[in-house]
Amino acid sequence: MKNVVLILFLLLFFSCQDNKEIESENFQPTINWNLNDVDAININENELKSSLEKIIYLDDLRSIGIIYNNQLIFEHYNIGDTTSKFPVYSITKSVLSAIFGQLIDQNIIEDEYDKIDKYLDLIRIKDPEIKTQIKIDNLLTMNSGIQDDTNYIIRNDPISYILDKDLLYQPGLGWNYSSAGTHVLSAVFSEITNQNAEDYAKEYLFGPLGITDFYWQADLNGLSNGGWGLSLRLRDMLKFGNLYVNKGKWDDSQLISRRWIEKSTSKISTFRSGSGAWSYLPDNESGYGYLWWVNSIANKNVFSALGYGGQYIILDDARKLVIAIASRESSTRNYRQRISNLVFNELITIFPKIDT
Structure with a gap:
C-alpha cells in the first residue's frame, strides 16, 4: 500500500500541466497500464521523487514514461498527452533492425550476411567492385563505409545518390554513423519483401504490439x-522497449x-563515448550492435535506441x-547531457534488479 501511495503522490506532484486525463489501456495484458494498481516495487521513495523532479522540470522535455517489471509506474507530459505522436528520429533505425530480425526468424532470408548486390543493382x-562487398550486417552495425549524407531524402534517386559517393573505408574495416547507410538497408528490406518497411512493420511488429497510430516518412520514391x-x-x-526487455x-x-x-x-x-556527436552518452566504453547503442552502467550493459534532439528508449x-x-528537436546539448546523466547515472540505479 505504501508503494501505491508513492505512485499516486508522484502523479499528483507532477501533474501540473493541462493534459487529458491519463487513461488505462487494457488491450495488452503484457503491460499493466493502470497507474493506480502497482505492486510493491521496493525502491527508495525519496530518491525516485528527487530524480524524477529534476527530469520533468527540464525545459526541453516533452514526455517521459517508465515501465518496471512490466508495469507502467510513471508517465508525465510537459507537451501533449497519451494520444500525442512524437518524432523519434533515429529510433527508427532500431525498429528497422527489429523487422530485419523477423525476416530471419520467418526464414525469408537465411541470415544477415548476404551482400547487398544480391538485392540491389549496383552495375x-x-x-561497384568495392560496394558489392557491403553486406547486410555492415549496414546493421554502421561499418559499411557509406557516408552520412542525409540529403538523400530530397533526391529523386536516393539509393544511387548514396552509393555513388566514395566509401570512407573498406566495408567492415571502420565505424561511422550513417543514416544514409540505413536507408540503403530499407531499400534492401523492400527488395526482399516486396513491400515497404512501414507496411511490413504494421503487420508483423506494430500490429501485434497494438501500435496503430504512427507515422513513417517516405522518400520521393515512396x-x-x-x-x-x-x-x-x-x-x-514503451511497448517497443518492453518487447526487447522481455527478449x-x-x-x-x-x-x-x-x-x-x-x-x-x-x-x-566498440568505441569511447564522451566526445563527438554522441558526447552526451555515458563517458565510458560504448558499443554498437545491430542499430542499438550499448553502454556499461555498474558493470552491466544498458542498451538504447536514440534519436536526434534527445529521443530515448533506454x-x-x-x-x-x-x-x-x-x-x-531543438533541445540544447546541455539538456541532452543533463538528462543523460540523470537517467544513466541516477534514475536507472534506483530500481532493484529483478531475479529471474
Whole structure:
C-alpha cells in the first residue's frame, strides 16, 4: 500500500500541466497500464521523487514514461498527452533492425550476411567492385563505409545518390554513423519483401504490439526512410522497449527471436563515448550492435535506441526497466547531457534488479 501511495503522490506532484486525463489501456495484458494498481516495487521513495523532479522540470522535455517489471509506474507530459505522436528520429533505425530480425526468424532470408548486390543493382554505381562487398550486417552495425549524407531524402534517386559517393573505408574495416547507410538497408528490406518497411512493420511488429497510430516518412520514391522519420506515442515507445526487455516475447507470442534480440544489443563495435556527436552518452566504453547503442552502467550493459534532439528508449533487462523520453528537436546539448546523466547515472540505479 505504501508503494501505491508513492505512485499516486508522484502523479499528483507532477501533474501540473493541462493534459487529458491519463487513461488505462487494457488491450495488452503484457503491460499493466493502470497507474493506480502497482505492486510493491521496493525502491527508495525519496530518491525516485528527487530524480524524477529534476527530469520533468527540464525545459526541453516533452514526455517521459517508465515501465518496471512490466508495469507502467510513471508517465508525465510537459507537451501533449497519451494520444500525442512524437518524432523519434533515429529510433527508427532500431525498429528497422527489429523487422530485419523477423525476416530471419520467418526464414525469408537465411541470415544477415548476404551482400547487398544480391538485392540491389549496383552495375551503374561508381566503384561497384568495392560496394558489392557491403553486406547486410555492415549496414546493421554502421561499418559499411557509406557516408552520412542525409540529403538523400530530397533526391529523386536516393539509393544511387548514396552509393555513388566514395566509401570512407573498406566495408567492415571502420565505424561511422550513417543514416544514409540505413536507408540503403530499407531499400534492401523492400527488395526482399516486396513491400515497404512501414507496411511490413504494421503487420508483423506494430500490429501485434497494438501500435496503430504512427507515422513513417517516405522518400520521393515512396521508400520508407531508413534513417529517421517515425513518429510514435510515448506508450508505443514503451511497448517497443518492453518487447526487447522481455527478449522478443509479447503475451504468448515470440515476435522476435531471443537470439536476434541478444545479438542486436551486444557490443559488436566498440568505441569511447564522451566526445563527438554522441558526447552526451555515458563517458565510458560504448558499443554498437545491430542499430542499438550499448553502454556499461555498474558493470552491466544498458542498451538504447536514440534519436536526434534527445529521443530515448533506454533498456536495462537486468532490472526489466524501460525508460522512454521524447524531447524538443531543438533541445540544447546541455539538456541532452543533463538528462543523460540523470537517467544513466541516477534514475536507472534506483530500481532493484529483478531475479529471474
